[in-house]
Amino acid sequence: MTDHLPILLLLSPLFGALVCVLFGKGNSKNAWIVSMISLGISSILSVFLLLKVLSIKGGDIRYRMGGWDPSSGYEVGIELRVDILAALIVLAVTLVGFINTIYSKTRVPAEVGEKGPFFYALIQLLIVGLCGIIMTNDAFNLYVLIEITSLTSYALIAMGNRRAALSSFNYVIMGTIGASFYLLGVGYLYIKTGTLNIDDIHTYLENENLWTSQSIIVAFILIMLGVWTKMALFPLHGWLPNAYSYAPSMTGTFMAPLMTKVMVYVMIRVMLWLFGADFVYSEDSVWGELIVWMSVVAIVAGSFLALARNDIKKMLTYLIIAEVGYMVGGAWLNSLTGQAGAFYHILSDAAMTFCLFIAASIVIIRTGESRLNAFDGLFRKMPLTMIGFTIGGLSMIGLPPTCGFFSKWYLISGGIESGHWEFVVALLFSSLINAVIFFKIFERAYFGKIKGIKEEVSVADIDMIPAEGIKSVPASMLIPLFISALSVLILGIMNKNLFSWISNALKMING
Amino acid sequence: MKFFGLLSVIIVGFLLLSATKDFPNWGDEDSPANSGPVSSFYIEKTEEKTKVPNMVTAVLADYRGYDTMFETVVIFIAGIGIIAVLRTYGNNESIPKNQVGDEGAGLLARMTCSLILPFIQLFALYVVAHGHHSPGGGFQGGVMLGASYILLALAYGLARAKSCFSEKRTLVFAALGIFIYVGWGVLCLVMGSEFLNYSALDSILPGGVEMARSHSMLAVEIGVALTVTAIMFSMFSNLSTKGRLDKGL
Amino acid sequence: MDIIIASFLEDSIVPKFNYWIYVILMMIGLYAMITKNNLIKKLIGMAIFQTAIILLYVSVGVKADANIPIISHHGEKDHVEHAQNENLDSASEGSSHHGSKKEYHVIDKNKFANPLPHVLMLTAIVVGVSTLGLALAISQKVHGSFGTLEEDEILDQLRPGGHD
Numbered sequence: 001m002t003d004h005l006p007i008l009l010l011l012s013p014l015f016g017a018l019v020c021v022l023f024g025k026g027n028s029k030n031a032w033i034v035s036m037i038s039l040g041i042s043s044i045l046s047v048f049l050l051l052k053v054l055s056i057k058g059g060d061i062r063y064r065m066g067g068w069d070p071s072s073g074y075e076v077g078i079e080l081r082v083d084i085l086a087a088l089i090v091l092a093v094t095l096v097g098f099i100n101t102i103y104s105k106t107r108v109p110a111e112v113g114e115k116g117p118f119f120y121a122l123i124q125l126l127i128v129g130l131c132g133i134i135m136t137n138d139a140f141n142l143y144v145l146i147e148i149t150s151l152t153s154y155a156l157i158a159m160g161n162r163r164a165a166l167s168s169f170n171y172v173i174m175g176t177i178g179a180s181f182y183l184l185g186v187g188y189l190y191i192k193t194g195t196l197n198i199d200d201i202h203t204y205l206e207n208e209n210l211w212t213s214q215s216i217i218v219a220f221i222l223i224m225l226g227v228w229t230k231m232a233l234f235p236l237h238g239w240l241p242n243a244y245s246y247a248p249s250m251t252g253t254f255m256a257p258l259m260t261k262v263m264v265y266v267m268i269r270v271m272l273w274l275f276g277a278d279f280v281y282s283e284d285s286v287w288g289e290l291i292v293w294m295s296v297v298a299i300v301a302g303s304f305l306a307l308a309r310n311d312i313k314k315m316l317t318y319l320i321i322a323e324v325g326y327m328v329g330g331a332w333l334n335s336l337t338g339q340a341g342a343f344y345h346i347l348s349d350a351a352m353t354f355c356l357f358i359a360a361s362i363v364i365i366r367t368g369e370s371r372l373n374a375f376d377g378l379f380r381k382m383p384l385t386m387i388g389f390t391i392g393g394l395s396m397i398g399l400p401p402t403c404g405f406f407s408k409w410y411l412i413s414g415g416i417e418s419g420h421w422e423f424v425v426a427l428l429f430s431s432l433i434n435a436v437i438f439f440k441i442f443e444r445a446y447f448g449k450i451k452g453i454k455e456e457v458s459v460a461d462i463d464m465i466p467a468e469g470i471k472s473v474p475a476s477m478l479i480p481l482f483i484s485a486l487s488v489l490i491l492g493i494m495n496k497n498l499f500s501w502i503s504n505a506l507k508m509i510n511g
Numbered sequence: 512m513k514f515f516g517l518l519s520v521i522i523v524g525f526l527l528l529s530a531t532k533d534f535p536n537w538g539d540e541d542s543p544a545n546s547g548p549v550s551s552f553y554i555e556k557t558e559e560k561t562k563v564p565n566m567v568t569a570v571l572a573d574y575r576g577y578d579t580m581f582e583t584v585v586i587f588i589a590g591i592g593i594i595a596v597l598r599t600y601g602n603n604e605s606i607p608k609n610q611v612g613d614e615g616a617g618l619l620a621r622m623t624c625s626l627i628l629p630f631i632q633l634f635a636l637y638v639v640a641h642g643h644h645s646p647g648g649g650f651q652g653g654v655m656l657g658a659s660y661i662l663l664a665l666a667y668g669l670a671r672a673k674s675c676f677s678e679k680r681t682l683v684f685a686a687l688g689i690f691i692y693v694g695w696g697v698l699c700l701v702m703g704s705e706f707l708n709y710s711a712l713d714s715i716l717p718g719g720v721e722m723a724r725s726h727s728m729l730a731v732e733i734g735v736a737l738t739v740t741a742i743m744f745s746m747f748s749n750l751s752t753k754g755r756l757d758k759g760l
Numbered sequence: 761m762d763i764i765i766a767s768f769l770e771d772s773i774v775p776k777f778n779y780w781i782y783v784i785l786m787m788i789g790l791y792a793m794i795t796k797n798n799l800i801k802k803l804i805g806m807a808i809f810q811t812a813i814i815l816l817y818v819s820v821g822v823k824a825d826a827n828i829p830i831i832s833h834h835g836e837k838d839h840v841e842h843a844q845n846e847n848l849d850s851a852s853e854g855s856s857h858h859g860s861k862k863e864y865h866v867i868d869k870n871k872f873a874n875p876l877p878h879v880l881m882l883t884a885i886v887v888g889v890s891t892l893g894l895a896l897a898i899s900q901k902v903h904g905s906f907g908t909l910e911e912d913e914i915l916d917q918l919r920p921g922g923h924d
Contacts, residue, residue: 191820551869
């Protein structure tokens with residue numbers, strides 16, 4: 001039974017989605033129960049998977065679909081590969097999905113109406129796609145799973161109000177360009193190597209010494225462009241702020257922590273496992289410099305644009321763009337600490353963003369105001385929500401013992417180790433800007449007056465205001481906030497263990 | 512904007528074409544892709560290991576069956592997504608049956624359609640079933656079967672097609688198709704082997720291990736055909752009525 | 761000068777003309793996706809782009825003078841029977857080792873086209889159709905909300921509301 005853990009935790013949400021679809025319209029309560037059960041089973045299985053991978057001590061679990069064994073040295077079918085890195089992120093994905101389902105209990109009838117069962121089916125299929133991306137070892141299978149996650153997210157975002165449909169269309173165009181570039185890159189690799197398995201491609205490139213051939217370099221550029229478009233690296237970020245702000249709130253809280261981070265994981269996989277550290281770091285060292293500078297621009301631009309925003313959710317999405325800059329820069333730093341720091345940042349950023357987005361959604365729905373003046377005097381009215389938001393904000397600034405401090409610490413050490421001082425300066429600068437943003441909010445919330453002045457609401461902002469405010473915040477919305485704030489602290493306290501696991505796994509592939 | 516678009520398109524085009532100088536020529540038999548071990552395995556060993564002459568179906572449904580499962584999920588997501596985005600539940604259920612919808616096309620089209628439709632469906636089922644020996648398979652047959660229902664809707668009006676294939680029934684068929692595919696893989700799991708390892712079903716299905724693979728491929732293709740049929744018709748009916756499902760084209 | 765152009769054509773473009781054609785098609789589709797104003801024209805560009813990628817992959821699997829990747833037993837009954845009789849004799853001597861050659865003649869892989877690109881592109885076609893269907897539904901919803909499908913008109917409707 002434990003041999004089949006990787007595929008079982010993928011099948012559970014798939015079956016859940018099929019059952020939810022059969023419920024028909026209006027049956028949101030039953031669909032919610034089915035969704036909770038299937039995602040709960042999936043989370044428990046992913047905990048077992050993590051324990052099993054830890055017990056192997058530095059190996060990875062290989063699972064071959066269809067049982068075609070590679071006795072002749074090459075893979076004929078599709079295989080899954082789960083190592084400690086994959087197991088950690090699968091755990092994060094399934095847990096965030098489960099907790100988000102708790103949050104969505106009251107929001108689905110309010111925001112999506114009678115199409116609730118379809119919403120739950122789409123979210124579960126999105127989780128299936130994300131888990132599949134993390135565990136697969138086949139380049140073309142990765143493309144199909146990227147498209148599964150993309151299609152479900154297009155539909156989930158478009159279920160919102162009228163601006164949501166327009167932002168979803170822009171996301172469709174940009175996302176298709178990104179995925180097609182990835183497909184072209186895989187195609188070029190196939191033309192040169194003749195196989196699709198990630199390990200086999202690497203072995204073939206090693207044996208034939210194709211590292212300087214023009215087509216392999218072009219394939220690398222194409223795959224990178226595709227993945228960067230999907231993770232919203234500046235300047236390919238145009239679709240992200242509108243898509244995540246106008247989506248229904250329970251969609252935004254699920255997609256904001258996870259989608260871009262899983263794409264960062266894909267980038268690290270392709271860089272280190274498919275192409276290898278020798279090719280990426282020492283080949284054309286002008287690239288490493290160029291991409292670190294690009295990430296510096298992303299961090300600075302994201303922070304500035306977040307500072308300029310008056311709208312809560314838009315501000316948070318620009319902070320996500322800055323965080324993506326941290327991770328891309330950290331991965332390209334050519335130092336083990338930097339890579340491990342970038343990886344640890346995937347986990348910590350997921351927790352932080354989840355916490356902040358849930359808190360922001362609760363505030364917007366409760367006060368009916370989507371701009372920053374919703375926070376006036378909020379501590380007296382909604383103390384619990386404000387505490388959750390504070391923990392998330394402190395983690396974004398980078399104060400101990402939250403996980404944000406430790407991830408910044410590792411990234412800065414990596415930057416110093418490899419001599420990229422511009423990256424260190426950008427990180428410190430972004431912490432400063434985050435401090436300005438969040439302390440302004442804290443000042444309003446803790447020391448400001450309760451909002452009494454009605455400001456003019458502009459036409460474009462009307463779409464951000466929810467249709468009906470709620471009188472009091474139900475427990476199903478506060479529990480996820482607590483759990484996510486708690487996880488921010490736990491990830492910070494446990495950082496030594498996590499970091500040692502991650503760097504052990506990366507040490508092996510870095511050679 | 513147009514200049515910027517043209518510039519980026521030219522840059523990307525040059526990037527893509529610069530790689531072609533070390534690509535294999537058109538029709539080259541010794542290229543890594545055509546003479547590599549993986550493709551050679553597929554061509555040489557498929558018939559003896561699976562007894563299916565059509566290599567494309569064998570690779571699709573057996574060697575890379577995991578991929579095909581997700582491909583079916585993709586088309587399922589498209590159908591569900593269109594319903595989730597567009598569907599509006601007005602009060603069109605209260606319109607009496609003989610007043611809803613249109614009359615479809617003219618008399619000639621209706622007569623032709625009623626003569627041809629059974630043959631189209633029969634041919635579609637043949638394509639699904641004969642996918643092992645000739646070009647065909649689940650997707651191809653499923654699209655034809657779905658198109659036959661669309662032809663019914665175009666000729667006789669959407670209300671008539673909906674009476675054969677209502678929304679509830681399309682959802683049931685779509686879920687049933689994927690359920691068959693995934694369920695077949697779980698059956699292999701239950702028999703003790705990996706997911707989608709058809710050789711584990713040797714004890715239940717007649718014939719040897721190779722015939723077990725061949726029969727399983729057929730079962731899996733039937734599941735795919737069911738889903739594709741239902742989703743094709745559902746996509747058509749939602750897109751042509753803008754989610755209201757009242758009047759057809 | 762003519763010789764240079766001719767040799768460039770002959771060495772680089774003509775033997776690899778499939779890549780050149782499909783990349784040019786891809787760029788036409790990409791240009792439409794980026795620069796056109798009408799939402800439906802963007803979707804048509806998307807369809808052209810994806811179709812060109814599919815054609816590029818399929819052209820990789822072509823072998824000169826090769827048949828489709830389906831093993832056909834028409835007209836080979838004699839060979840199969842002959843091989844069967846031959847191997848049955850050897851099998852009766854106790855060599856069950858060559859079970860794979862008992863009923864099947866050796867397949868020459870250069871007679872058949874490469875099946876793997878066909879399989880990959882079946883998947884890519886389905887993915888392209890699904891994306892197109894979903895994008896059409898989204899553009900119908902946009903049309904329902906804004907009344908127009910031209911992007912600049914939609915942005916004008918949103919603009920007097922301030923920055924965003």
